[in-house]
Amino acid sequence: MQATIVKVVLVWGLVLMQMPATSANASGNIWYDKFEAYEALNGNNWYTMTNANALGWSEAYLLQSYLNVYESSEQTQWLDKFVLHVDTIIGNASDLDGDGYLGWENYAASPARVVDGDFETVHPADSTLPRNWARSPDTSAANAIRTNASGSYKTGSWGVRITSNGTVFQSLRQSIPYEPNVIYTMRLNAKTNGSAAQGKANIYDHTTSALLATIIVNDTQWKEYEVSFVTPPVGHDVRIYLTHNNYTVSGGEVYFDDVKVSGRYPYIGLDGNLGLAFSKFIKLVYGSPDLHSAYLTKANNYLAFLENNIVPRWQYSSYIGNAWMTPTSTTGYYIKPTNLLTFSNESTWINAEGILPYNHFFMFSLMLNDLYDVTGNIAYKDKVDRMNTFFKNNLQVQSTGYKWRYVYGGQVEDVGHGNLDIYSALQLFNAGRIFNGNDMIRFKNTLVDNMWNQSLTNPKVGIVVDGSNNANTTKTLNLNAWTNLSQFDPLPWKIAAEQYRGISAISSPGHMLTLTEIMKWDPEKLVNRGFELKSALDGTLPARWERHNATAAQAYLDSVNKKSGSYGATIVAGGSTQQTLYQRWTDFTPNASYTLIFDAKADASGAGGKITVNNRTTGTIIASYPFYNTEWQSMSFTFTAPANAGDMVNIYLGHSLSTIANAQVHYDNVKIRRTGDTW
Structure with missing residues (x-):
């Protein structure tokens, strides 16, 4: 234990007065500008704090948004901000409880022992x-x-x-x-x-x-x-x-x-949400060779911190006790500490078994799965699969979607905390475990059929997953994971985007994270640009891309031929007609200048590769770019969008020559940027 610690906390208004004024934003992109304006005012608010509540609920979302906006923009300034923040946060970690593990504590959720400390009674x-x-x-x-x-x-x-x-x-x-x-x-x-x-x-x-x-x-x-x-x-x-x-x-x-x-206690959800930001960075850097020289040492340091402190403290801490339970051969979950009274309101939601709410242990589960991906440690995978199996076993079918509880046996889940549940289901589906395509369609339907009011001019989303109190909500802006259900349908993006389009400024790190998810699924930039995500009902097909004149053996996700991440896309020529992957391009600005950027390589057959921008409405080729390089190369070309915003435009990935049977061409990181856009 340590000596008495005294701190004076400045009033929040003074803190805000010391923040830099927002810059004049003119990136050309509405989502990026809103993100940058909020970050300029609030980006330094939390990372120097030691309070786990501020770190786990505010800073963690800020850090995750930095990673999202980097992946959209490839501007390393966001990774540099991330590293500055995380180095400070880890530097401030301490072993206040004397159990041998570094971390952070929080008092906001624990019982207030003073009776009538506000003097209202x-x-x-x-x-x-x-x-x-x-x-x-x-x-x-x-x-x-x-x-x-x-x-x-x-x-x-x-x-x-x-x-x-x-x-x-x-x-x-x-x-x-x-x-x-x-x-x-x-x-x-x-x-x-x-x-x-x-x-x-x-x-x-x-x-x-x-x-x-x-x-x-x-x-x-x-x-x-x-x-x-x-x-x-x-x-x-x-x-x-x-x-x-x-x-x-x-x-x-x-x-x-x-x-x-x-x-003053540690909380697994706060450790998990902050640790998830760390693990996402680790996984990003490990999967991106171009980042190794600048960031691999940092990623290794963060991995060591998580594995030596955050992961073991929730099973082996002498202070917390063992919080990990395996009630059956296939299920597991984390429980509240048995020897500490850590929640002031636990009598209203903790069940007899002490099982934590799904979102609490899913934050930890999401981090553990990233660690499994980069280390191969099967113990991490086992915990993740057990938690998700426990959750899936307790889902209820409701109409076309799903209904579930905030905590096992408790009240219906709300849309905000449900983000963590959705993130976990998406993560496991894309890993090919526990959740299948039908599950994901049901989760998507939970939003678009049960919770959404069916309006895109004034979209509203019910604040619980069964949609039972839709009439009591105005706008539900905490839609970060729900927006990612755009993997299976464009509607989740439209619902989120139209809510954010009309607001002048966002007001929380959670909203900031949602904004970066909107950026990720903006169809003007193309979606699933790195082919990391798969279609709901076809595990060989990248989500939101379609095949033309091709089978699953001729156009498919490829875990071997990739420039970065876990997947690229490979197209194999049939020898007669052109085999392609394509995506419908929408939400473009008529007559605007755009640049299509991509990584690609072809085999040595001479068939090469080609990207074509095709206006299907007018039957014209807007632009076509052939290439024949046999090593990965970044390429780009510029074109002008149609004058009519309603024209059907497809982006086709294929070969330069279609007559060489079995010729292969490989693509990754295909994106469109409007001239002048920051990303």
């Missing part, structure tokens, strides 16, 4: 006191009083004022329950009237007369303060005192509000 026997608080040593309301006078509270409608009399400490106090030998944090809002008496909050072990923690209040403006301490062994009388720093000064006034004392 009156004492049943004394209207001048807040509930459960007592005066000490004097009993006069003139010395310590609950008040709703203007300026005497920070939030709500009530605070307390304590006035010094120059002869003895005046205070409000109460005894607090605790778990022994655990790190707790006291936090509060307070201010003084400027007197030299100042203010003070103490945590005091009355049994041993030991002072455990102190906060000094010395500002005339409301500030949030916090201090951490280690609780004593079981059975002690631990008290909180709100008082003055110098009782000999008369007339000193100190005001308190929002007083909380909570255990």
Whole structure:
């Protein structure tokens, strides 16, 4: 354990005032501009913090959005930002609980041990006191009083004022329950009237007369303060005192509000969501040889950190205990720590078995699956498959889609937390495990048939997955994973994009992540550009691409011939007609100039390769680009979009010569960029 830690937390408005002003955005792309505007204002808000809540719910989404926007734009500035942030975050990790594993802790979700710390409830026997608080040593309301006078509270409608009399400490106090030998944090809002008496909050072990923690209040403006301490062994009388720093000064006034004392614990979901950002970077770098010189050392360092700290702490920590359970030969899940009271509201959603909500352990599962992909450690795969099997076993068919619970046996899942469930199902489907194409169609239907209001001019999405309260929602902007169901249908992108198109600015890192998923599935740029994702009902076909005059043996996903990632696309000539893969190109700007960029190579047969932009409506070839290189090469060409936005335009990938049977050509990273766009 460590010595007492004291920190003053600046009010949020001051933090925002110190952020750089947003730049004048003119990338030419609506999604990128919204992303960049939010990042310019908020990109530095969280990564220097040590609070797991800020890191796991805010910074983690920011980091994941950096990776998404890099994959769309190939601008390494986003990877450099990512590395700066992660190096700082890992540098701030500590072993506060003494179990040998580095990490971060959070107090926001744990029970607040102070009763009526916001002073909103009156004492049943004394209207001048807040509930459960007592005066000490004097009993006069003139010395310590609950008040709703203007300026005497920070939030709500009530605070307390304590006035010094120059002869003895005046205070409000109460005894607090605790778990022994655990790190707790006291936090509060307070201010003084400027007197030299100042203010003070103490945590005091009355049994041993030991002072455990102190906060000094010395500002005339409301500030949030916090201090951490280690609780004593079981059975002690631990008290909180709100008082003055110098009782000999008369007339000193100190005001308190929002007083909380909570255990400071690690949480698997927060570890998982932050760790997922790390693991996505690791997997990206491992799968991209062009990134090795600049980032492979960082990826190796992050991998070592995850494997040596974050992964084992949830099974082998002496502080947390074993949180991993395998109830059957095929299922498994993580449970809440059995020896720590980590959730303030667990009675409302934790089941008898202590099983965590799906989204909590899916964040960890998503990270573990990335680690399996880069290390081949079968133990990671086993845990991932068990968790997803447990989830799949508890899905219910509802109309054309699925319905499931937030937690096993609990309430219906909501759209926001459901993002993690959808991410996990997508990850396992694309890995060829647990979920099949029919499952994915049902998940897609959950959104487009059950939750969506069927409007693209004013799209709304119900806030629970069965759509039962659609009438109670306006716009549901937390659609990051749901947007990725565009792998199977263009509609999820349209639903998300039309909600974001009309808002002037996004307001959270979760929205930022959704915005980068919208960027990924923007049909103006082509979709599934790197062929990493497969069609729902044909595992050999890249999602959202179609075959023309070709069989599954002639146009297919290829895990061997690829430029980066896990897959490329290979086309084999039949010797007579042209075999192709194609994608319908939509949402283009009429008469605008576009550049098509791609990686490709052909075999030595002489058949070469060719990309064709074909206006099917007018029956004309807009552009055609042949090539004959036999090593991977990045190429590009420019063309002008049709004058009519409604024209049907297809992008065809094929051969330059179609008459050489069995000739092969390989493609990867096929994308379209409008002239002037940043990405």
